[in-house]
Amino acid sequence: MSSPAFSHLDADGTARMVDVSAKPVQRRIAKAEGFIACSTETIQALRDQKIPKGDVLTVARIAAIQAAKKTDDLIPLCHGLPLDQIDLDFEIQESGVAIRATSITSAKTGVEMESLTAVSVAALTIYDMCKAVDKAMVIGSIRVTEKIKE
Amino acid sequence: MSSPAFSHLDADGTARMVDVSAKPVQRRIAKAEGFIACSTETIQALRDQKIPKGDVLTVARIAAIQAAKKTDDLIPLCHGLPLDQIDLDFEIQESGVAIRATSITSAKTGVEMESLTAVSVAALTIYDMCKAVDKAMVIGSIRVTEKIKE
Amino acid sequence: MSSPAFSHLDADGTARMVDVSAKPVQRRIAKAEGFIACSTETIQALRDQKIPKGDVLTVARIAAIQAAKKTDDLIPLCHGLPLDQIDLDFEIQESGVAIRATSITSAKTGVEMESLTAVSVAALTIYDMCKAVDKAMVIGSIRVTEKIKE
Amino acid sequence: MSSPAFSHLDADGTARMVDVSAKPVQRRIAKAEGFIACSTETIQALRDQKIPKGDVLTVARIAAIQAAKKTDDLIPLCHGLPLDQIDLDFEIQESGVAIRATSITSAKTGVEMESLTAVSVAALTIYDMCKAVDKAMVIGSIRVTEKIKE
Amino acid sequence: MSSPAFSHLDADGTARMVDVSAKPVQRRIAKAEGFIACSTETIQALRDQKIPKGDVLTVARIAAIQAAKKTDDLIPLCHGLPLDQIDLDFEIQESGVAIRATSITSAKTGVEMESLTAVSVAALTIYDMCKAVDKAMVIGSIRVTEKIKE
Amino acid sequence: MSSPAFSHLDADGTARMVDVSAKPVQRRIAKAEGFIACSTETIQALRDQKIPKGDVLTVARIAAIQAAKKTDDLIPLCHGLPLDQIDLDFEIQESGVAIRATSITSAKTGVEMESLTAVSVAALTIYDMCKAVDKAMVIGSIRVTEKIKE
Numbered sequence: 001m002s003s004p005a006f007s008h009l010d011a012d013g014t015a016r017m018v019d020v021s022a023k024p025v026q027r028r029i030a031k032a033e034g035f036i037a038c039s040t041e042t043i044q045a046l047r048d049q050k051i052p053k054g055d056v057l058t059v060a061r062i063a064a065i066q067a068a069k070k071t072d073d074l075i076p077l078c079h080g081l082p083l084d085q086i087d088l089d090f091e092i093q094e095s096g097v098a099i100r101a102t103s104i105t106s107a108k109t110g111v112e113m114e115s116l117t118a119v120s121v122a123a124l125t126i127y128d129m130c131k132a133v134d135k136a137m138v139i140g141s142i143r144v145t146e147k148i149k150e
Numbered sequence: 151m152s153s154p155a156f157s158h159l160d161a162d163g164t165a166r167m168v169d170v171s172a173k174p175v176q177r178r179i180a181k182a183e184g185f186i187a188c189s190t191e192t193i194q195a196l197r198d199q200k201i202p203k204g205d206v207l208t209v210a211r212i213a214a215i216q217a218a219k220k221t222d223d224l225i226p227l228c229h230g231l232p233l234d235q236i237d238l239d240f241e242i243q244e245s246g247v248a249i250r251a252t253s254i255t256s257a258k259t260g261v262e263m264e265s266l267t268a269v270s271v272a273a274l275t276i277y278d279m280c281k282a283v284d285k286a287m288v289i290g291s292i293r294v295t296e297k298i299k300e
Numbered sequence: 301m302s303s304p305a306f307s308h309l310d311a312d313g314t315a316r317m318v319d320v321s322a323k324p325v326q327r328r329i330a331k332a333e334g335f336i337a338c339s340t341e342t343i344q345a346l347r348d349q350k351i352p353k354g355d356v357l358t359v360a361r362i363a364a365i366q367a368a369k370k371t372d373d374l375i376p377l378c379h380g381l382p383l384d385q386i387d388l389d390f391e392i393q394e395s396g397v398a399i400r401a402t403s404i405t406s407a408k409t410g411v412e413m414e415s416l417t418a419v420s421v422a423a424l425t426i427y428d429m430c431k432a433v434d435k436a437m438v439i440g441s442i443r444v445t446e447k448i449k450e
Numbered sequence: 451m452s453s454p455a456f457s458h459l460d461a462d463g464t465a466r467m468v469d470v471s472a473k474p475v476q477r478r479i480a481k482a483e484g485f486i487a488c489s490t491e492t493i494q495a496l497r498d499q500k501i502p503k504g505d506v507l508t509v510a511r512i513a514a515i516q517a518a519k520k521t522d523d524l525i526p527l528c529h530g531l532p533l534d535q536i537d538l539d540f541e542i543q544e545s546g547v548a549i550r551a552t553s554i555t556s557a558k559t560g561v562e563m564e565s566l567t568a569v570s571v572a573a574l575t576i577y578d579m580c581k582a583v584d585k586a587m588v589i590g591s592i593r594v595t596e597k598i599k600e
Numbered sequence: 601m602s603s604p605a606f607s608h609l610d611a612d613g614t615a616r617m618v619d620v621s622a623k624p625v626q627r628r629i630a631k632a633e634g635f636i637a638c639s640t641e642t643i644q645a646l647r648d649q650k651i652p653k654g655d656v657l658t659v660a661r662i663a664a665i666q667a668a669k670k671t672d673d674l675i676p677l678c679h680g681l682p683l684d685q686i687d688l689d690f691e692i693q694e695s696g697v698a699i700r701a702t703s704i705t706s707a708k709t710g711v712e713m714e715s716l717t718a719v720s721v722a723a724l725t726i727y728d729m730c731k732a733v734d735k736a737m738v739i740g741s742i743r744v745t746e747k748i749k750e
Numbered sequence: 751m752s753s754p755a756f757s758h759l760d761a762d763g764t765a766r767m768v769d770v771s772a773k774p775v776q777r778r779i780a781k782a783e784g785f786i787a788c789s790t791e792t793i794q795a796l797r798d799q800k801i802p803k804g805d806v807l808t809v810a811r812i813a814a815i816q817a818a819k820k821t822d823d824l825i826p827l828c829h830g831l832p833l834d835q836i837d838l839d840f841e842i843q844e845s846g847v848a849i850r851a852t853s854i855t856s857a858k859t860g861v862e863m864e865s866l867t868a869v870s871v872a873a874l875t876i877y878d879m880c881k882a883v884d885k886a887m888v889i890g891s892i893r894v895t896e897k898i899k900e
Binding site: 355358362363 | 805812
């Protein structure tokens with residue numbers, strides 16, 4: 001495998017931003033997911049208490065949306081692009097919370113990093129809000145599940 | 151478990167920032183780790199090519215340091231605090247890259263969110279730089295490994 | 301009134317970002333205004349002293365332009381969009397300063413939040429610069445005055 | 451009134467940042483309030499619908515906390531300072547929503563601009579989330595209500 | 601020369617953002633360069649030590665790319681625009697490091713400020729990383745070398 | 751000269767943030783200067799037109815203060831620190847504008863990067879505001895002139 005296979009690296013291995021100026025503007029969608037494993041007590045607390053649960057997940061949702069909008073400030077070689085929508089979905093399961101994000105743009109480059117960033121920051125925010133009661137949470141299974149170009 | 155157990159929630163479940171004004175300034179250290187699983191080809195490419203490897207990990211390191219410094223902008227209820235140091239360590243293994251972060255502060259509150267954020271953004275940056283050659287990477291095992299208050 | 305009437309809320313009341321991917325890019329203009337009430341002495345000082353007045357309003361103007369450009373970082377469910385222009389106008393009156401902002405974009409969504417943000421931050425900046433001499437200022441009457449879609 | 455009375459202006463009227471290096475670090479609290487006037491229908495919708503209401507105010511709360519933390523990025527001559535706490539309180543009244551913010555710091559300078567910024571951005575966020583159903587909202591009565599130095 | 605010749609100033613000299621809403625979206629390229637003068641020892645250290653050199657310049661490159669993307673946050677009257685690419689080139693010479701940047705966009709306004717900002721921040725980053733061993737570095741010769749509109 | 755002489759590089763040349771946790775908080779001052787060379791016409795325009803001149807330099811001053819406050823966001827290995835003051839001084843000379851900045855902090859590390867950043871961004875802002883009438887400006891002579899630790 002030759003070095004140029006890494007699209008962010010020059011032939012001599014130097015980090016670079018990909019030139020997208022010749023690419024067409026297209027509608028692009030990317031979905032990502034992740035999971036934060038919590039103790040049974042944390043899950044029970046999230047399930048029982050209507051308002052706190054709403055608030056924990058609402059705060060995580062807002063944090064994720066805000067982070068997705070600044071993906072290009074977090075990931076050095078990402079291009080800035082206008083998000084048409086970023087949507088978050090949470091599912092409280094037996095052993096943790098499943099997080100899914102969908103990003104949509106009309107741009108010259110894809111949005112999988114936006115969805116992955118949204119999922120990651122949502123998980124970090126849940127961690128932050130539950131860490132006083134649960135010291136053993138683990139964030140994982142963060143991956144892209146779908147990528148569409150129309 | 152009563153709602154106040156969530157330190158970021160009021161008795162009625164409303165999200166709030168914890169008041170740390172009565173807490174003493176102490177030297178605090180927090181370590182976190184994570185892992186990004188890559189294909190054998192990606193690992194081989196990272197291992198073989200001296201400069202690209204250096205660059206991928208250097209870019210990830212810089213992105214992680216920059217993200218740790220803006221943790222309070224990413225995680226809504228985190229306090230801003232001055233980092234004395236944030237250090238990243240990468241280990242290229244058989245099936246992926248292990249990422250470890252150590253944050254140090256002299257502040258009224260701990261820095262585990264800073265270390266977790268650094269690990270997460272380092273993993274996202276590696277993902278971004280390898281995604282042209284590897285579509286199946288998974289980020290996981292992100293957790294706090296040590297927390298010290300001196 | 302059913303819940304979906306709130307465009308930022310799902311049918312079940314969850315906060316969400318509106319999907320604008322199907323909307324056409326159009327030239328959009330929005331105007332907003334506001335007022336900061338000051339003491340007679342503050343108004344007199346702003347009127348008499350040529351350079352300070354210039355500077356107070358220039359600083360407020362720059363702060364407002366900068367804030368308008370980061371509206372989507374301040375208002376969680378706002379879309380990022382490229383501003384073609386943001387213009388501020390100040391009028392020193394008997395009992396305070398009237399502030400007017402006009403934002404222009406070519407985008408899929410309107411710019412009233414950009415103009416409202418510009419007016420708000422202009423008022424906050426005037427407050428900050430005059431607060432050493434005037435402890436009783438009040439910011440108000442912030443509203444959209446015109447919205448055009450071409 | 452001589453020009454130096456404006457603490458942010460030099461003797462010749464040039465904008466400047468106040469030198470606080472000789473001031474002691476003290477615990478400082480500042481409270482501010484504001485009001486967003488809405489139609490009866492908007493108030494009824496906020497009152498009737500449990501989850502949307504919760505979400506509108508939670509989103510406004512998070513936006514306000516995040517904005518307070520970046521006050522020095524919004525108001526050019528403000529000093530950056532570590533917030534020990536920023537707390538928001540909302541009261542749905544007959545003709546609108548009353549917003550109150552309390553900021554606490556241990557720093558060399560006060561936090562009234564942080565509380566005023568929090569109130570302003572909370573109001574702007576409510577405006578953004580209700581503007582699809584209410585075109586005539588007005589934000590006002592934004593002022594400092596208390597300032598304490600311990 | 602009349603005042604309107606300054607495109608960022610009104611007829612009466614007030615700072616303003618230029619209205620670009622009537623300008624066409626075009627592919628625009630701008631190149632800039634600069635130089636940081638270092639001691640012979642610093643140059644020798646950069647030349648001899650393979651990994652440090654790589655790292656110093658990689659960190660400078662990343663910092664420059666990140667700064668170029670936030671040019672409109674740094675330069676008050678700049679418009680935000682989507683960068684298709686920003687590329688940095690470093691040349692270690694006898695008495696210092698030459699820095700060149702190329703920015704490409706498809707937008708209504710040019711990108712010379714993006715390239716100048718990239719060069720400036722690259723130089724500042726090299727300064728920061730070498731300042732422990734070299735107290736007499738000087739940054740200079742920062743200028744636009746080419747501007748293309750297609 | 752061995753690699754550790756670069757304080758931002760490990761023994762093996764890896765970029766790192768210096769650990770300042772054992773350093774005392776001290777009052778620290780750093781001064782920097784720079785110069786933007788302009789055409790005679792630009793200087794004459796800046797000299798003759800009272801308000802535009804005021805405005806160009808006021809905008810540059812505000813941009814510089816704002817940039818100094820976010821130095822740690824621009825220069826990757828810089829620590830965040832609270833600025834007690836950042837002051838800018840401009841002198842219109844025969845062939846250009848001399849820019850001087852003074853930064854003051856009470857922190858564990860120095861502020862020369864803050865002063866250098868302020869000078870650089872002030873020069874970039876002047877460039878931006880004069881570029882419509884002067885295509886040949888050059889920014890240079892940016893250096894630290896004084897560093898004090900009390």
